[in-house]
Amino acid sequence: MSEVIVITSGKGGVGKTTTTANIGMGLTQMNKRVVMIDTDIGLRNLDVILGLENRIIYNLVDVIEGSCRLKQALIRDKRYPTLYLLPSAQTRDKTSVSPEQMKKLVEQMREDFDYIILDCPAGIEQGFQNAIAGADRAMIVTTPEVAAIRDADRIIGLLEAGRIGRMDLIVNRLRFDMIRSGDMMSLGDIMDILSVDLIGAVPDDENVVISTNQGEPLVGRSTMAGQAYANICMRIMGAEVPYLTDRYQMGWFRRLAHFLVRG
Amino acid sequence: MRWLFRFYKKKKRGSGAVAKRRLKTLLISDRADCSADFISGIKGDIGLTLSKYMEIDTDHMEVNILQQDNGLPRECSMVLVARIPFKEINKVIC
Numbered sequence: 001m002s003e004v005i006v007i008t009s010g011k012g013g014v015g016k017t018t019t020t021a022n023i024g025m026g027l028t029q030m031n032k033r034v035v036m037i038d039t040d041i042g043l044r045n046l047d048v049i050l051g052l053e054n055r056i057i058y059n060l061v062d063v064i065e066g067s068c069r070l071k072q073a074l075i076r077d078k079r080y081p082t083l084y085l086l087p088s089a090q091t092r093d094k095t096s097v098s099p100e101q102m103k104k105l106v107e108q109m110r111e112d113f114d115y116i117i118l119d120c121p122a123g124i125e126q127g128f129q130n131a132i133a134g135a136d137r138a139m140i141v142t143t144p145e146v147a148a149i150r151d152a153d154r155i156i157g158l159l160e161a162g163r164i165g166r167m168d169l170i171v172n173r174l175r176f177d178m179i180r181s182g183d184m185m186s187l188g189d190i191m192d193i194l195s196v197d198l199i200g201a202v203p204d205d206e207n208v209v210i211s212t213n214q215g216e217p218l219v220g221r222s223t224m225a226g227q228a229y230a231n232i233c234m235r236i237m238g239a240e241v242p243y244l245t246d247r248y249q250m251g252w253f254r255r256l257a258h259f260l261v262r263g
Numbered sequence: 264m265r266w267l268f269r270f271y272k273k274k275k276r277g278s279g280a281v282a283k284r285r286l287k288t289l290l291i292s293d294r295a296d297c298s299a300d301f302i303s304g305i306k307g308d309i310g311l312t313l314s315k316y317m318e319i320d321t322d323h324m325e326v327n328i329l330q331q332d333n334g335l336p337r338e339c340s341m342v343l344v345a346r347i348p349f350k351e352i353n354k355v356i357c
Contacts, residue, residue, distance in 0.1 A: 146282050146289070153290050182277025189283045193290065 002110040005117050005236070006135035008159075010151030012122030014143045015172040018208060018217075019229075020119040021049040023139075026219035026233035028083040032114040035074065037106075038088035039131040040121035041096060047087045051215025052077065061089040061096045064105065084113075094126045099133035106134030115236075124158060132159065137166040139199060143173045144185045149193060156196055168199035170232065175204045176245075187243070200232035201243050295328040302326055309345060320348040 007020045017040075024036040038046035041061065047053045058073035063086070070086075077083040089096065109116055118135060121127035132138065138159050142152040152169070159167055171190055178184035187201055205225035211218040219229040224244065231241045306326045313319050325346040 144279075144282075146286050149286055150289055150293065153293065157294070179279065182279050184277075185279045185282050185286075189279065193283065193286055 002113055003115055003236075004106055004110070004134055004136045005115060006120050006131050006138045006164075007117065007141060008120035008128065008131065008138055008155055009122065009141040009148070010124065010155040011142075011148045014141050014148050015202075015208075016122070016141050017045045017049050017119055018212060019139070019141050019170060019172065019202075020046060020117055021217045022219040022225075022229035023233055023236070024115075024117050025050075025077075025080065025083060025217045026229050027115050027117075027236065028077075028080040029220050029230075030233060030237065031082070032237075033082045033112065034115045034117065035084040035086060035109060035113045036117045036119065037086045038119050039097075039102070039127060040119060041088050041092050041094050041127065042090065043121065044088045044090045046119050047075075047085060048215065049212055050077065050085060050217065052085055052087075053215075056087045059087045059089040061092050064097050064101050070105075070108065094121070094130070097130050099129050102130045103134040124154065128155075128158075132162055132164060135164060137168070138164050139168050139170055140196065141170045141172055142190070142194075144171060144175075144179075144190060149185075149190060153194060156194065167196050169194060169196045170200040170202065171198070172202045173204040174201055198243075199235050200228060202228040202232075203244060291329065302328070305343070309347070313347060313349075316353050317349040318351045318353065320350060323348050 005023075007016050007023070009016050017038075020036055024034050028034045036046060036050075037060065038044055039060070040046075044059075047056060052075050055075050058068040060073070062068045063070050063073045074084045074086055077085065106116055106118075118131045120131035140152050140155055140159075142148045156167060169191075171187060174187070175184055179186045187198065191198055203224040205223055207218055207221075207223040208225050217229075218226040219233070220226055228244055231244070234241050306324060309326065310319060310321050310324060325344075327344050329342050329344055
Protein backbone atom coordinates (compact mmCIF):
# COMPACT_ATOMS: atom_id res chain seq x y z
CA MET A 1 0.00 0.00 0.00
CA SER A 2 1.55 3.25 -1.06
CA GLU A 3 1.28 6.54 0.76
CA VAL A 4 1.38 10.02 -0.75
CA ILE A 5 2.86 12.63 1.56
CA VAL A 6 2.96 16.36 0.85
CA ILE A 7 5.53 18.48 2.65
CA THR A 8 4.20 22.01 3.01
CA SER A 9 4.61 25.13 5.15
CA GLY A 10 3.03 28.27 3.79
CA LYS A 11 6.01 30.44 4.56
CA GLY A 12 9.12 30.12 2.44
CA GLY A 13 12.56 29.37 3.77
CA VAL A 14 11.56 27.19 6.72
CA GLY A 15 13.14 24.04 5.29
CA LYS A 16 10.50 22.25 3.19
CA THR A 17 12.87 21.10 0.49
CA THR A 18 15.58 20.02 2.92
CA THR A 19 12.94 18.12 4.89
CA THR A 20 11.63 16.46 1.73
CA ALA A 21 15.11 15.38 0.65
CA ASN A 22 15.96 13.97 4.06
CA ILE A 23 12.67 12.17 4.59
CA GLY A 24 12.82 10.70 1.09
CA MET A 25 16.35 9.45 1.54
CA GLY A 26 15.64 8.26 5.08
CA LEU A 27 12.72 6.10 3.95
CA THR A 28 14.91 4.64 1.20
CA GLN A 29 17.52 3.72 3.79
CA MET A 30 14.75 1.76 5.50
CA ASN A 31 14.32 -0.27 2.32
CA LYS A 32 11.30 1.50 0.92
CA ARG A 33 10.72 2.41 -2.71
CA VAL A 34 10.50 6.19 -2.75
CA VAL A 35 9.86 8.86 -5.36
CA MET A 36 10.14 12.56 -4.63
CA ILE A 37 8.26 15.01 -6.81
CA ASP A 38 9.33 18.65 -6.90
CA THR A 39 6.09 20.55 -7.49
CA ASP A 40 7.65 24.00 -7.26
CA ILE A 41 7.39 24.84 -10.95
CA GLY A 42 9.64 27.73 -11.95
CA LEU A 43 11.81 27.47 -8.83
CA ARG A 44 13.42 24.07 -8.99
CA ASN A 45 15.44 23.27 -5.85
CA LEU A 46 15.05 19.67 -4.73
CA ASP A 47 17.46 18.41 -7.41
CA VAL A 48 20.23 20.60 -6.00
CA ILE A 49 19.68 19.50 -2.41
CA LEU A 50 19.90 15.88 -3.58
CA GLY A 51 22.93 16.54 -5.78
CA LEU A 52 21.11 15.35 -8.94
CA GLU A 53 21.04 18.66 -10.82
CA ASN A 54 23.33 17.46 -13.63
CA ARG A 55 21.17 14.53 -14.58
CA ILE A 56 17.91 16.23 -15.51
CA ILE A 57 16.64 15.70 -19.04
CA TYR A 58 12.86 15.76 -18.74
CA ASN A 59 10.68 17.25 -16.02
CA LEU A 60 7.24 17.21 -14.40
CA VAL A 61 5.63 19.44 -17.03
CA ASP A 62 7.02 17.27 -19.85
CA VAL A 63 5.38 14.24 -18.27
CA ILE A 64 2.06 16.01 -17.75
CA GLU A 65 2.01 17.36 -21.29
CA GLY A 66 2.95 13.97 -22.69
CA SER A 67 6.26 15.08 -24.25
CA CYS A 68 7.94 12.10 -22.62
CA ARG A 69 7.08 8.95 -20.73
CA LEU A 70 7.11 8.97 -16.94
CA LYS A 71 9.98 6.48 -16.81
CA GLN A 72 12.12 8.78 -18.96
CA ALA A 73 11.72 11.71 -16.60
CA LEU A 74 12.41 9.83 -13.38
CA ILE A 75 15.99 10.20 -12.19
CA ARG A 76 17.38 7.28 -10.24
CA ASP A 77 19.71 8.16 -7.40
CA LYS A 78 22.97 6.27 -7.86
CA ARG A 79 23.51 6.05 -4.10
CA TYR A 80 20.23 4.21 -3.52
CA PRO A 81 18.64 2.01 -6.18
CA THR A 82 15.10 2.53 -4.88
CA LEU A 83 15.18 6.34 -4.72
CA TYR A 84 13.81 8.40 -7.60
CA LEU A 85 13.28 12.09 -8.31
CA LEU A 86 10.81 13.70 -10.65
CA PRO A 87 12.23 17.20 -11.09
CA SER A 88 10.20 20.33 -11.63
CA ALA A 89 10.39 22.59 -14.69
CA GLN A 90 12.53 25.68 -14.32
CA THR A 91 11.27 27.73 -17.25
CA ARG A 92 7.52 27.30 -16.82
CA ASP A 93 4.99 28.62 -14.32
CA LYS A 94 2.50 27.11 -11.94
CA THR A 95 -0.44 27.27 -14.31
CA SER A 96 1.22 24.63 -16.55
CA VAL A 97 -0.24 21.95 -14.27
CA SER A 98 -3.74 21.53 -12.84
CA PRO A 99 -4.72 19.75 -9.60
CA GLU A 100 -6.54 17.05 -11.61
CA GLN A 101 -3.45 16.32 -13.70
CA MET A 102 -1.34 16.10 -10.57
CA LYS A 103 -3.80 13.71 -8.98
CA LYS A 104 -3.76 11.48 -12.05
CA LEU A 105 0.03 11.42 -12.15
CA VAL A 106 0.27 10.45 -8.49
CA GLU A 107 -2.29 7.67 -8.90
CA GLN A 108 -0.26 6.35 -11.81
CA MET A 109 2.84 6.10 -9.59
CA ARG A 110 1.20 4.39 -6.62
CA GLU A 111 1.82 0.90 -7.94
CA ASP A 112 5.57 1.27 -8.26
CA PHE A 113 6.39 3.06 -5.03
CA ASP A 114 5.81 2.71 -1.28
CA TYR A 115 6.09 6.44 -0.64
CA ILE A 116 5.43 9.35 -2.98
CA ILE A 117 6.72 12.56 -1.44
CA LEU A 118 5.63 15.90 -2.83
CA ASP A 119 7.70 19.01 -2.19
CA CYS A 120 5.17 21.84 -2.08
CA PRO A 121 6.01 25.43 -3.10
CA ALA A 122 5.64 28.28 -0.62
CA GLY A 123 2.39 30.21 -0.68
CA ILE A 124 -1.25 29.18 -0.91
CA GLU A 125 -1.91 29.69 -4.63
CA GLN A 126 -2.20 27.17 -7.43
CA GLY A 127 1.17 25.53 -6.75
CA PHE A 128 -0.07 24.61 -3.28
CA GLN A 129 -3.41 23.38 -4.61
CA ASN A 130 -1.58 21.22 -7.17
CA ALA A 131 0.67 19.69 -4.55
CA ILE A 132 -2.07 18.77 -2.08
CA ALA A 133 -4.51 17.47 -4.69
CA GLY A 134 -3.36 13.87 -4.69
CA ALA A 135 -1.95 13.62 -1.16
CA ASP A 136 -3.09 11.19 1.54
CA ARG A 137 -1.34 13.01 4.33
CA ALA A 138 0.50 16.26 4.93
CA MET A 139 3.50 17.30 6.96
CA ILE A 140 3.59 20.93 7.90
CA VAL A 141 7.07 22.33 8.41
CA THR A 142 7.46 25.35 10.65
CA THR A 143 10.14 27.11 12.68
CA PRO A 144 9.71 28.56 16.18
CA GLU A 145 8.98 32.05 14.85
CA VAL A 146 5.79 34.10 14.89
CA ALA A 147 5.51 34.49 11.10
CA ALA A 148 6.19 30.83 10.32
CA ILE A 149 3.67 29.60 12.90
CA ARG A 150 1.04 32.02 11.71
CA ASP A 151 1.43 30.74 8.15
CA ALA A 152 1.39 27.14 9.36
CA ASP A 153 -1.95 27.82 11.06
CA ARG A 154 -3.36 29.16 7.81
CA ILE A 155 -2.10 26.09 5.95
CA ILE A 156 -3.67 23.79 8.54
CA GLY A 157 -6.99 25.55 7.97
CA LEU A 158 -6.68 25.12 4.19
CA LEU A 159 -5.69 21.46 4.51
CA GLU A 160 -8.69 20.83 6.74
CA ALA A 161 -10.92 22.47 4.15
CA GLY A 162 -9.24 20.32 1.46
CA ARG A 163 -10.14 17.22 3.49
CA ILE A 164 -6.67 15.80 3.69
CA GLY A 165 -6.50 12.49 5.56
CA ARG A 166 -3.91 13.25 8.16
CA MET A 167 -1.72 16.15 9.25
CA ASP A 168 1.46 16.20 11.26
CA LEU A 169 3.79 18.97 12.32
CA ILE A 170 7.56 19.18 11.95
CA VAL A 171 9.24 21.92 13.94
CA ASN A 172 12.53 22.82 12.31
CA ARG A 173 15.54 24.79 13.57
CA LEU A 174 14.94 24.41 17.28
CA ARG A 175 17.59 25.90 19.52
CA PHE A 176 17.41 24.21 22.87
CA ASP A 177 19.80 26.70 24.48
CA MET A 178 17.46 29.56 23.53
CA ILE A 179 14.40 27.63 24.71
CA ARG A 180 16.15 27.09 28.04
CA SER A 181 16.85 30.78 28.43
CA GLY A 182 13.25 31.60 27.48
CA ASP A 183 14.06 33.34 24.22
CA MET A 184 12.46 30.80 21.92
CA MET A 185 9.05 29.17 21.96
CA SER A 186 9.28 25.58 23.11
CA LEU A 187 7.72 22.58 21.38
CA GLY A 188 5.01 22.68 24.04
CA ASP A 189 4.22 26.32 23.27
CA ILE A 190 3.95 25.60 19.54
CA MET A 191 1.78 22.52 20.06
CA ASP A 192 -0.41 24.56 22.36
CA ILE A 193 -1.01 27.14 19.64
CA LEU A 194 -1.35 24.89 16.58
CA SER A 195 -3.00 21.79 18.07
CA VAL A 196 -1.95 19.25 15.44
CA ASP A 197 0.05 16.09 16.07
CA LEU A 198 3.80 16.44 16.24
CA ILE A 199 5.90 14.08 14.12
CA GLY A 200 9.31 15.71 14.23
CA ALA A 201 11.51 18.18 16.08
CA VAL A 202 14.66 19.04 14.19
CA PRO A 203 17.39 20.96 16.03
CA ASP A 204 19.17 23.84 14.36
CA ASP A 205 22.31 22.20 13.07
CA GLU A 206 25.14 23.67 11.00
CA ASN A 207 25.62 20.26 9.42
CA VAL A 208 22.46 20.91 7.39
CA VAL A 209 24.23 23.79 5.62
CA ILE A 210 27.25 21.59 4.98
CA SER A 211 25.10 18.78 3.61
CA THR A 212 23.18 21.07 1.24
CA ASN A 213 26.50 22.50 0.05
CA GLN A 214 27.59 19.01 -0.83
CA GLY A 215 24.27 17.85 -2.23
CA GLU A 216 24.07 14.93 0.17
CA PRO A 217 21.21 14.78 2.66
CA LEU A 218 22.40 14.01 6.19
CA VAL A 219 19.61 11.71 7.34
CA GLY A 220 20.91 8.77 9.33
CA ARG A 221 24.30 10.35 9.92
CA SER A 222 25.42 10.86 13.48
CA THR A 223 24.50 14.53 13.62
CA MET A 224 21.59 15.98 15.57
CA ALA A 225 19.57 16.86 12.48
CA GLY A 226 20.45 13.57 10.79
CA GLN A 227 19.16 11.69 13.79
CA ALA A 228 16.00 13.81 13.97
CA TYR A 229 15.19 13.13 10.31
CA ALA A 230 15.77 9.40 10.75
CA ASN A 231 13.37 9.50 13.71
CA ILE A 232 10.72 11.22 11.57
CA CYS A 233 11.04 8.45 8.98
CA MET A 234 10.56 5.79 11.63
CA ARG A 235 7.48 7.62 12.93
CA ILE A 236 6.08 7.81 9.39
CA MET A 237 6.38 4.04 9.26
CA GLY A 238 4.45 3.80 12.51
CA ALA A 239 7.20 3.32 15.10
CA GLU A 240 7.19 5.13 18.42
CA VAL A 241 10.44 7.01 18.81
CA PRO A 242 11.21 9.40 21.68
CA TYR A 243 11.91 13.02 20.78
CA LEU A 244 15.39 14.49 20.98
CA THR A 245 15.70 16.64 24.05
CA ASP A 246 18.01 19.45 24.95
CA ARG A 247 20.49 16.97 26.37
CA TYR A 248 21.77 16.57 22.82
CA GLN A 249 22.77 20.19 22.66
CA MET A 250 24.43 20.34 26.06
CA GLY A 251 28.14 20.03 26.52
CA TRP A 252 29.55 17.54 28.99
CA PHE A 253 30.11 20.21 31.63
CA ARG A 254 26.54 21.42 31.50
CA ARG A 255 25.26 17.89 31.59
CA LEU A 256 27.34 17.20 34.67
CA ALA A 257 26.08 20.40 36.29
CA HIS A 258 22.47 19.40 35.54
CA PHE A 259 23.08 15.98 36.96
CA LEU A 260 24.53 17.43 40.17
CA VAL A 261 21.76 19.99 40.61
CA ARG A 262 18.98 17.49 40.06
CA GLY A 263 20.70 14.89 42.16
CA MET B 264 22.21 40.65 45.75
CA ARG B 265 19.19 42.45 44.39
CA TRP B 266 20.77 43.03 40.98
CA LEU B 267 21.44 39.33 40.76
CA PHE B 268 17.80 38.57 41.47
CA ARG B 269 16.69 41.10 38.89
CA PHE B 270 19.01 39.57 36.32
CA TYR B 271 17.57 36.14 37.00
CA LYS B 272 14.01 37.37 36.73
CA LYS B 273 14.67 39.19 33.50
CA LYS B 274 16.08 36.07 31.97
CA LYS B 275 13.07 34.00 32.96
CA ARG B 276 10.65 36.28 31.14
CA GLY B 277 12.25 35.90 27.73
CA SER B 278 11.05 36.91 24.30
CA GLY B 279 9.64 33.41 23.72
CA ALA B 280 6.72 34.22 25.98
CA VAL B 281 6.19 37.50 24.13
CA ALA B 282 6.10 35.59 20.83
CA LYS B 283 3.56 33.12 22.19
CA ARG B 284 1.30 35.86 23.50
CA ARG B 285 1.46 37.80 20.24
CA LEU B 286 0.71 34.67 18.22
CA LYS B 287 -2.29 33.76 20.32
CA THR B 288 -3.96 37.11 19.82
CA LEU B 289 -2.95 37.21 16.15
CA LEU B 290 -4.49 33.82 15.41
CA ILE B 291 -7.80 34.72 17.03
CA SER B 292 -8.48 37.30 14.33
CA ASP B 293 -6.83 35.16 11.62
CA ARG B 294 -9.00 32.15 12.38
CA ALA B 295 -12.22 34.04 12.79
CA ASP B 296 -11.35 36.15 9.77
CA CYS B 297 -14.16 38.46 10.70
CA SER B 298 -14.57 41.94 9.38
CA ALA B 299 -16.48 44.62 11.24
CA ASP B 300 -19.37 44.20 8.77
CA PHE B 301 -19.68 40.51 9.60
CA ILE B 302 -19.94 41.17 13.34
CA SER B 303 -22.38 44.05 12.97
CA GLY B 304 -24.53 41.86 10.71
CA ILE B 305 -24.75 39.17 13.37
CA LYS B 306 -25.40 41.81 16.02
CA GLY B 307 -28.28 43.32 14.05
CA ASP B 308 -29.92 39.94 13.42
CA ILE B 309 -29.61 38.77 17.02
CA GLY B 310 -31.08 42.09 18.15
CA LEU B 311 -33.96 41.75 15.70
CA THR B 312 -34.79 38.21 16.82
CA LEU B 313 -34.57 38.94 20.52
CA SER B 314 -36.61 42.13 20.28
CA LYS B 315 -39.65 39.93 19.62
CA TYR B 316 -39.34 38.63 23.17
CA MET B 317 -37.78 41.46 25.12
CA GLU B 318 -36.92 45.08 24.98
CA ILE B 319 -33.15 45.16 24.52
CA ASP B 320 -30.64 47.93 24.83
CA THR B 321 -29.05 47.83 21.37
CA ASP B 322 -26.60 50.62 22.21
CA HIS B 323 -24.85 48.57 24.84
CA MET B 324 -24.99 45.23 23.10
CA GLU B 325 -21.68 43.42 22.54
CA VAL B 326 -20.90 40.55 20.21
CA ASN B 327 -17.42 39.04 20.03
CA ILE B 328 -15.75 35.99 18.58
CA LEU B 329 -13.25 34.50 20.99
CA GLN B 330 -10.95 31.55 21.01
CA GLN B 331 -11.49 29.23 23.95
CA ASP B 332 -9.97 26.00 25.01
CA ASN B 333 -13.31 24.36 25.64
CA GLY B 334 -12.23 20.76 25.16
CA LEU B 335 -13.89 20.58 21.76
CA PRO B 336 -11.97 19.73 18.57
CA ARG B 337 -9.90 22.42 16.94
CA GLU B 338 -12.55 23.48 14.45
CA CYS B 339 -14.93 24.27 17.33
CA SER B 340 -12.52 26.24 19.48
CA MET B 341 -14.00 29.57 18.46
CA VAL B 342 -16.85 30.84 20.60
CA LEU B 343 -19.31 33.58 19.86
CA VAL B 344 -20.01 35.53 23.02
CA ALA B 345 -22.90 37.97 23.13
CA ARG B 346 -23.68 40.33 25.99
CA ILE B 347 -27.17 41.70 25.57
CA PRO B 348 -28.62 44.00 28.20
CA PHE B 349 -32.42 44.17 28.22
CA LYS B 350 -34.91 46.45 29.93
CA GLU B 351 -38.08 44.39 30.01
CA ILE B 352 -39.46 41.05 28.96
CA ASN B 353 -42.35 41.18 26.58
CA LYS B 354 -45.33 40.17 28.75
CA VAL B 355 -47.68 39.30 25.89
CA ILE B 356 -45.63 36.33 24.71
CA CYS B 357 -44.80 35.10 28.22
